[in-house]
Amino acid sequence: MKLVLPALLAADRQADRVVPPSGFTAQLTLFTSGSMAFLAVFALALSLASGRLADRWASALAGTATIRISAPPEQLDTQVAAVLALLSTTPGIASARALDSAEQRALLEPWFGPDLPIDALPLPRLIELAEASPGYDSDGLRLRLAAEAPGAVLDDHTRWRRPMAQAAERLRLLGALSLFLIAGSTAAMITLAANSALAANLPVIRVLRLVGAKDAYIVRAFVRRFTLRALTGAAIGTVLAMIGIALLPRADAAGAFLTGLGFEGAGWLLPLLLPPVVSILAFAATRAAAFRTLKGLT
């Protein structure tokens, strides 16, 4: 691109003039590349945001698990002791500790209010464990728990963490796929616009051929135009979309997904790649269309 664009811009304006200005296809190309760049910015933001989300969920949830022990009150303490002893000899577990009743109350408070008579209720006891790396074998641990403490259930979060992380991962893929589709549609629409401009200018092309213009000269006249228009349109679309994203409310501490849509740090540089990418697409699409049209003429 670094080489192509300046060369294109430097190409003599005379070559540009031999093709009559076409208001309609010009506006079409400008509008198409503008709106495609606008959409691409959002697809890019979606892809980046869901990527961050997937990473955050995976890292925040990985490494912790809970063991819930439900048993008759008289057996509860022995089972808790048995489980803790078992965990201390299980490879892959960094630490384990039983939550005391104050902590359990704190967990339940949002649901049942501060006045919960926690000691009077047959609540299960919770043991929080931190995973070392490499981690433990959760199926093996389940089997041993079943043998030593029949009331213990291992909840390693993966059951619900996995689909969430997968969903975020999918979203990232969908974002990337959208980018490709947008690129494809841009190329397709610019090809259509270029074809219509070429068809409308067949008499011009014939005259140029007859007075000794090489294919490259004729192609350049069209390509230069379409590339510059696409560059302009994409630049406008990108800037508007970036302003739109910058004006979104900032992400709150909880990092809610929708408000997390946007760019962070160096991520703001990525959408700036869109205008050059769109003009490369326009360049390639117009060039291919023009050479294809010329092949059919003598």
Add this chain to the structure above:
Amino acid sequence: MLTNTSNDVAQGQEFVGHGKPLFLRRIRNTGRSVLPVRDCIRLRFAQFCRHAMGGHRVIAFENVGFNYGGGELLSDVSLRLAPGSFHFLTGPSGAGKSTFLKLAYAELRPTAGRVSIFDRDARMMTRDDVALSRRRIGVVHQDCQFLDHLPLATNVALPLTVASRTGDAQDLTALLDWVGLGKLADALPPQLSGGERQRAALARAIIMSPDVILADEPTGNLDWEMSLRLLTLLVELNRMGKTILIATHDMNLIRQAKSQLAARVLRIQNRRVQLAGADL
């Protein structure tokens, strides 16, 4: 036929005697023009090279046959245009004169035999070769096409533009004046009459100072005086060594030319191209 047009011819001769193309004279005097001195040198050199290599042909047809997909239009046509020759091409309407010219500038490829352009087989030429050969062959088409959005002067200079060459503005003006279009330099082609278009097409064909000039009915829409003016220009160019082929129905034009130089007349008849008899 000769008698009832002799008056016209006499008028024409008088006109030819007085009016020399100004810009052609400038070439001789100053060496700076549409047809610069280095072009003359190049032409001499090219002629020398052709002789040295044994090639004497600018355009050669060898057993050429052609059809548009239907019946044979031309068959077994063999002839060569030697450098510096002056030919007319005649024949009934629909005989294939325009087709013959199109074969000669590689707009069409022969369906049989071989057309050589500057000693290269037309069928072996790439698209760029064709483009380059058209810079050495000035063509006046029967239906003169222009870029309708650009003024006449820009259109006439178009061969220079597409070859990335800059012409002398003075020469362009002189050339336009000579074909009587000086006042119309800024007019758009759709505003021109048929004859004005033909004159503009001739101006465009010769602005590159091509080695060969192919003209398809260049005087079809012109009055006799203007026809003679264009003929004078072509005769002048021929005297500078250019090879010229003119398709025309105009017998008076042919007679007029033959009175000035050794023009030969080709006739398309029964799908063949033959040298016409001396009676013409």
